[in-house]
Amino acid sequence: MLGQICNWKVSDLGWKVDMNDQEGNFAGTVRWVHRGTKKGVCSIGGDSGAPIYTVRSDGAVTAKGIHSGSDANPDGTERSTDCVSYFTDIFDVNNAFGEKIAKWNFS
């Protein structure tokens, strides 16, 4: 998905989530992910790895993590109503990739 999807409400922290493949079979477990919800346009396949961030009142951007997965209808349709997103905390991202991952290139 191009552009930004805003106004996620992050309600649950540090979840352990089982991920399925497209056939509904267990594909693996992700740990310590956060869960955000919203209505409207949802994330789609290809959005994994996208930056999750907040924009502060002074205009600065705080990196919060990277997008990992989402809830969807089993056939992948009608994802644009009730959205659920899971993202990996920036702390774990930095541990995995190094501190440089959080740098923002404005040039």
Place this chain on the structure above:
Amino acid sequence: MPIAIFKKPGVVLPLVLLLIFAVLLPTAHVRKPHWQWIGYVTPSPDGRTLTAKLMFGEPKADGTFCEQVTDMEVRESASQVAIGIQVLNTCAPLVSWGRTTTTDIGYPFDVNLHLRAPLTGRTVVDKETGQPIEIAQPSDRS
């Protein structure tokens, strides 16, 4: 008497199950094709073919995708080209309830769309949403 049928052994349970299924059916997700989100298009050198970049889910063990293209649509006008690519997820159950959690890892898949006339300056939009689709030049993407 109609009531008498309920006294026959082996009738009540199937009827109850049928009733439950009928009640739950309106809340079910029935597998059906949908118009896929298109990331961007790349025109051919002569401008008569657009290669649309889609994002599918993880391929199956045999290397093929669950998604199959079931329909394509191209509507051309003097100022724009509206396109749509319909996809069916053949791995999804025919009828299902609830939601499933998946990674949003995408795997690129190309679909060629043929135009009646070269693109030459016309915008490309998603036929479902009306939103513009990025036009990439072959040198932009590798």
